[in-house]
Amino acid sequence: MTTAPSPAGARRRSRVESEAAELASILRPSLLRLTRVIRNQRVDLSVTLTLLAALMTLANRGPMSPGELAGHERVQPPSMTTILAKLEAKGLVSRSPHPQDGRQVVVAATDAGRAFIAKERQARDAWLSTRLARLSEDERRQLREIQPLLDRLAAL
Amino acid sequence: MTTAPSPAGARRRSRVESEAAELASILRPSLLRLTRVIRNQRVDLSVTLTLLAALMTLANRGPMSPGELAGHERVQPPSMTTILAKLEAKGLVSRSPHPQDGRQVVVAATDAGRAFIAKERQARDAWLSTRLARLSEDERRQLREIQPLLDRLAAL
DNA sequence: TATTGTTATACTCTATAACTATA
DNA sequence: TATAGTTATAGAGTATAACAATA
Numbered sequence: 001m002t003t004a005p006s007p008a009g010a011r012r013r014s015r016v017e018s019e020a021a022e023l024a025s026i027l028r029p030s031l032l033r034l035t036r037v038i039r040n041q042r043v044d045l046s047v048t049l050t051l052l053a054a055l056m057t058l059a060n061r062g063p064m065s066p067g068e069l070a071g072h073e074r075v076q077p078p079s080m081t082t083i084l085a086k087l088e089a090k091g092l093v094s095r096s097p098h099p100q101d102g103r104q105v106v107v108a109a110t111d112a113g114r115a116f117i118a119k120e121r122q123a124r125d126a127w128l129s130t131r132l133a134r135l136s137e138d139e140r141r142q143l144r145e146i147q148p149l150l151d152r153l154a155a156l
Numbered sequence: 157m158t159t160a161p162s163p164a165g166a167r168r169r170s171r172v173e174s175e176a177a178e179l180a181s182i183l184r185p186s187l188l189r190l191t192r193v194i195r196n197q198r199v200d201l202s203v204t205l206t207l208l209a210a211l212m213t214l215a216n217r218g219p220m221s222p223g224e225l226a227g228h229e230r231v232q233p234p235s236m237t238t239i240l241a242k243l244e245a246k247g248l249v250s251r252s253p254h255p256q257d258g259r260q261v262v263v264a265a266t267d268a269g270r271a272f273i274a275k276e277r278q279a280r281d282a283w284l285s286t287r288l289a290r291l292s293e294d295e296r297r298q299l300r301e302i303q304p305l306l307d308r309l310a311a312l
Numbered sequence: 313t314a315t316t317g318t319t320a321t322a323c324t325c326t327a328t329a330a331c332t333a334t335a
Numbered sequence: 336t337a338t339a340g341t342t343a344t345a346g347a348g349t350a351t352a353a354c355a356a357t358a
Binding site: 192195196221222223233234236237241254257258259260261 | 315316317318319320325326327
Binding site: 016017019020021023024025026027028029030031032033034035036037038039049050053056057073074075121122125128129130131132133134135137139140142143144145146147149150151152153154156 | 177179180188191192209231278284287288289293296299300307309310
């Protein structure tokens with residue numbers, strides 16, 4: 001036994017892994033169902049959840065390339081092309097050539113895009129906000145605390 | 157002023173609502189991205205996350221009608237028809253006529269379906285489990301605690 | 313007439329593979 | 336030759352509307 005893991009260590013890792021597997025099993029369907037429900041809450045049918053999320057990232061993080069945005073949103077570049085085409089058709093984002101690299105493109109939220117986010121936030125979030133408001137203060141705090149965890153899980 | 161809400165009460169509700177709206181704004185994109193990533197982790201390409209979730213519900217809760225299952229999974233009945241057709245084609249669920257009501261159908265996980273879940277759980281959950289195992293014990297506890305909250309949000 | 317389930321249809325989301333332009 | 340982006344194509348997921356069978 002070269003690395004000679006201690007029995008305690010081995011037992012511990014095994015427990016963590018089975019615990020994690022069980023957590024994955026219960027967490028995954030819940031995430032799936034909640035996302036499905038949220039996705040269907042369309043106040044303005046023309047801008048979907050996918051489009052809005054990309055637009056928000058662009059507005060929050062500033063101009064970037066389509067590839068970089070695809071990385072943020074965890075989609076493949078061709079998917080982002082589609083998303084950006086729709087947002088651009090609505091005048092919510094703009095494309096400009098990259099100053100140095102002729103292959104790249106710089107995408108940015110337009111003023112209309114930012115205005116859209118501000119307006120939409122109230123109407124669009126109404127469904128989820130209303131439900132969140134029904135929770136206790138402590139429950140909202142719990143959700144607020146795990147949000148970065150969700151991002152870390154998606155990013156790893 | 158008939159109901160005469162107290163100024164303090166009014167202020168409090170407003171604060172809760174704006175806090176909830178802000179939480180919705182940050183939580184929603186994170187849920188979307190994580191679900192997108194989880195959905196793409198396909199070990200066995202033939203059974204997708206949507207199919208597996210329905211199958212698991214059926215195995216856990218026992219036989220039920222397609223309409224009832226649609227309600228559980230938060231999809232519309234025609235969507236569940238599609239899901240069940242795929243599961244049935246794979247022999248993972250079975251349809252039987254309802255003993256009393258000729259309009260209804262009873263859907264159940266088959267033995268093969270249950271065996272599939274047991275086998276798949278390890279491989280399928282590997283991606284998420286591995287990442288969950290990297291979190292601290294406390295972080296996993298937090299996630300475990302909010303899972304029922306996610307279900308309540310989806311159900312309300 | 314109301315309910316359950318299915319079929320028909322359409323649209324969004326998303327991926328992989330192949331192509332174009334630039335570095 | 337490698338990289339950034341796009342186009343082409345395909346499949347999954349899901350909805351609404353219309354229909355059939357049964358209550």
